[in-house]
Amino acid sequence: MHLSHVEIEQRKKWVIGLLLLMLIVCYFFFIWILAIVISFPTVIIIWKHPFAESLFLGFNGITVILGIALIVGIIHWHISFNRDTVPKILRVLNAQSLDINDTYHQRLRNIVEEVRVATGGQEVRCVVIPTTSMNAFSIMYFKETPIIGVTEGLLSKLKRQQLVTIIGHEMAHIISGDCLITTIISVLFGLYAEILKGSRAMIKDRLNGEDIPFFIIVYIITSIVQTMSEAMKIFISRQHEYRADAVAVRLTRDPLSLAEAIYTISRNNRMIGYGALSPIFFMNPLCSSFDENNGLLGYLFSTHPPVKKRIDILLEMVKADIEILEEAMKAPDRLISPADSTVLPSKASLKKQGWLALDEEGKWTGPFSLLELSKLSWLRPDNWVHKEGEDKVIPAFEDESLRRMFKGYLKDDQVSNFLCPHCKMELAEILYEGAPIWRCNYCEGLLVEKSKVMRILSRREQGFSEEIAKFAKFYQLEIREKERRKKTEQVEAKFSLNCPSCKKMMIRKFYSLVYPIEIDFCGCCNYIWFDKHELEVLQYLIENAN
Amino acid sequence: MESIIPLIVLGSPIVWFIVTYNQLIRYRTSIKNAWSQIDVQLKRRYDLIPNLVEVAKGYMSHERGTLEEVIKARSQAVDASGLQEQTMAENFLTQSLRSLFAVVENYPNLKADQNMLSLQESLTSTENMISFARQFYNDEVMKYNAMIQSIPANIIANLSKFTGEEFFKIDDSSQKAVPKVKF
Numbered sequence: 001m002h003l004s005h006v007e008i009e010q011r012k013k014w015v016i017g018l019l020l021l022m023l024i025v026c027y028f029f030f031i032w033i034l035a036i037v038i039s040f041p042t043v044i045i046i047w048k049h050p051f052a053e054s055l056f057l058g059f060n061g062i063t064v065i066l067g068i069a070l071i072v073g074i075i076h077w078h079i080s081f082n083r084d085t086v087p088k089i090l091r092v093l094n095a096q097s098l099d100i101n102d103t104y105h106q107r108l109r110n111i112v113e114e115v116r117v118a119t120g121g122q123e124v125r126c127v128v129i130p131t132t133s134m135n136a137f138s139i140m141y142f143k144e145t146p147i148i149g150v151t152e153g154l155l156s157k158l159k160r161q162q163l164v165t166i167i168g169h170e171m172a173h174i175i176s177g178d179c180l181i182t183t184i185i186s187v188l189f190g191l192y193a194e195i196l197k198g199s200r201a202m203i204k205d206r207l208n209g210e211d212i213p214f215f216i217i218v219y220i221i222t223s224i225v226q227t228m229s230e231a232m233k234i235f236i237s238r239q240h241e242y243r244a245d246a247v248a249v250r251l252t253r254d255p256l257s258l259a260e261a262i263y264t265i266s267r268n269n270r271m272i273g274y275g276a277l278s279p280i281f282f283m284n285p286l287c288s289s290f291d292e293n294n295g296l297l298g299y300l301f302s303t304h305p306p307v308k309k310r311i312d313i314l315l316e317m318v319k320a321d322i323e324i325l326e327e328a329m330k331a332p333d334r335l336i337s338p339a340d341s342t343v344l345p346s347k348a349s350l351k352k353q354g355w356l357a358l359d360e361e362g363k364w365t366g367p368f369s370l371l372e373l374s375k376l377s378w379l380r381p382d383n384w385v386h387k388e389g390e391d392k393v394i395p396a397f398e399d400e401s402l403r404r405m406f407k408g409y410l411k412d413d414q415v416s417n418f419l420c421p422h423c424k425m426e427l428a429e430i431l432y433e434g435a436p437i438w439r440c441n442y443c444e445g446l447l448v449e450k451s452k453v454m455r456i457l458s459r460r461e462q463g464f465s466e467e468i469a470k471f472a473k474f475y476q477l478e479i480r481e482k483e484r485r486k487k488t489e490q491v492e493a494k495f496s497l498n499c500p501s502c503k504k505m506m507i508r509k510f511y512s513l514v515y516p517i518e519i520d521f522c523g524c525c526n527y528i529w530f531d532k533h534e535l536e537v538l539q540y541l542i543e544n545a546n
Numbered sequence: 547m548e549s550i551i552p553l554i555v556l557g558s559p560i561v562w563f564i565v566t567y568n569q570l571i572r573y574r575t576s577i578k579n580a581w582s583q584i585d586v587q588l589k590r591r592y593d594l595i596p597n598l599v600e601v602a603k604g605y606m607s608h609e610r611g612t613l614e615e616v617i618k619a620r621s622q623a624v625d626a627s628g629l630q631e632q633t634m635a636e637n638f639l640t641q642s643l644r645s646l647f648a649v650v651e652n653y654p655n656l657k658a659d660q661n662m663l664s665l666q667e668s669l670t671s672t673e674n675m676i677s678f679a680r681q682f683y684n685d686e687v688m689k690y691n692a693m694i695q696s697i698p699a700n701i702i703a704n705l706s707k708f709t710g711e712e713f714f715k716i717d718d719s720s721q722k723a724v725p726k727v728k729f
């Protein structure tokens with residue numbers, strides 16, 4: 001099935017009409033049953049009315065119920081669908097737009113463009129969810145551009161060609177139009193079920209004796225909405241997924257890569273966001289064993305097909321089996337590897353002056369000329385220095401000529417306006433795991449925006465040095481120690497650092513209680529400062545946690 | 547009431563004619579559009595190559611020959627006219643690019659260069675787009691050709707002189723495997 005854009009637009013109206021009708025029918029039966037349950041004792045016991053007649057409530061009764069169902073259904077529809085719906089879904093999933101300076105995101109943008117060409121130019125927007133788990137989703141809405149979303153984990157762990165096929169799969173949902181059905185059904189009940197569930201938990205926390213009736217009402221409403229959201233899943237067929245796989249192969253002509261991608265995702269964490277939105281995802285984020293059910297129940301109520309069957313179908317296309325697949329997956333592919341910026345020392349002419357410097361062992365050495373100082377490997381901007389013939393002892397960065405010397409190491413296009421909180425030197429902009437961040441070339445501390453931290457953490461480090469492993473072991477031991485102590489993320493610090501951006505004091509805290517790496521956080525600018533090794537150790541701990 | 551029946555009998559072939567004719571026209575413009583999309587992607591590739599050579603120049607001063615060959619192949623492909631000639635020039639360009647990337651393997655500094663990496667990514671992407679655009683073109687041609695040859699649309703096609711479009715074929719055997727820039 002390969003629909004043109006005109007045909008997709010035409011089909012949209014039918015789909016929407018059908019779904020609205022379905023919603024009204026659902027409400028009709030629901031209210032009918034409710035009416036019977038309520039009227040049962042009054043009608044039959046008190047008035048001794050015949051049972052059969054009360055069951056159908058007469059012609060008038062049915063008309064009234066139909067009217068109520070119509071009104072409730074249309075109101076529900078109007079509450080669910082307005083201009084905020086797409087932003088609301090994206091907010092619930094914490095999805096963010098692409099960062100054009102990030103190499104991984106550039107690659108994703110390129111891939112989406114490629115698949116667009118394969119479909120003949122289907123419009124689509126792309127977003128990224130900063131989490132380590134692996135999944136993808138697509139949503140489509142009445143008049144807006146369809147959206148494809150990918151998690152950072154997927155972006156970093158899959159090979160390029162595999163990513164192409166995943167985008168192909170999501171694109172297939174869009175061009176075949178079934179994406180619209182899944183989106184509407186998920187939004188109709190799922191989104192609100194989740195929001196109500198959240199409020200239920202909140203109310204439970206604050207519950208005191210007087211509020212119990214209120215709590216019971218909320219509980220009943222949420223249960224009803226949840227039951228309905230489960231029931232609506234019957235309308236989302238798992239055939240959609242098989243068909244999207246088939247169209248993805250048609251678009252990208254690469255069944256093996258798609259099989260590899262499914263295989264990889266099924267063996268990784270794919271948990272994300274909220275369960276009720278699961279139908280829009282590439283693979284069920286809930287990882288339920290129910291999906292693997294081949295029987296009638298699974299066929300009716302499961303929204304995602306069994307992983308094994310999906311892979312088998314794809315492998316059948318290339319006449320391969322699971323062993324070939326596992327063999328093919330061992331081939332390395334890292335098209336873009338993060339490259340550290342190399343620091344080139346410049347040969348600026350330096351005047352001769354006598355300097356004494358405090359070395360690492362606390363001894364005064366020297367005197368050195370400026371040229372000699374620039375060759376000292378251990379000299380950093382925060383070392384204490386002392387000019388011959390002067391009494392002042394100052395940190396190196398405070399002297400103008402020494403500052404110029406240190407600055408000479410940086411290329412002009414790398415220099416940023418931020419100053420290192422330790423060395424007070426300009427930070428250089430570098431690409432770390434593909435994401436643009438700032439680094440101090442002297443103390444090797446890193447300044448990262450809070451939103452980028454998750455992005456970096458979900459990317460696979462190429463290999464950790466032994467030093468990092470050693471540090472990490474030390475931290476791991478400390479974890480247990482600290483867990484026994486206070487359950488707070490705040491750390492008492494002897495001195496605080498100033499934020500490189502706003503110059504205010506930063507808060508010293510643990511990254512999280514599970515990973516007690518000390519970081520400095522500026523709440524105003526949302527920047528995190530990592531001292532040397534801290535970010536790598538954090539990456540090491542997270543990657544080896546599983 | 548009775549006058550409606552002959553109206554339907556006479557009118558329905560006319561309606562059918564209009565609908566089918568419009569469908570054929572839609573296919574034909576879609577094919578034209580698909581063909582121009584291929585050109586757009588090829589143009590993208592031409593635009594990337596000078597940057598690539600510029601970046602590589604700084605690192606591989608001993609490999610003037612390879613770089614010059616890429617430049618030459620590019621200008622040939624840009625100037626080529628006619629399907630036959632263009633296909634040949636494209637093949638030549640792909641080959642020269644392939645040999646350039648084989649040489650790049652010997653220069654670790656160049657391979658790690660950030661500009662080079664992003665150029666490689668753009669080139670891979672463009673190669674993919676070219677092949678996807680050709681694939682889409684062929685799909686559209688297939689749909690159109692199938693329609694003008696099948697009954698009853700072939701009557702209209704013959705009457706209004708709709709002729710079949712040609713598929714995009716790759717003659718060079720080395721190109722049959724998708725031209726992929728390997729890094």
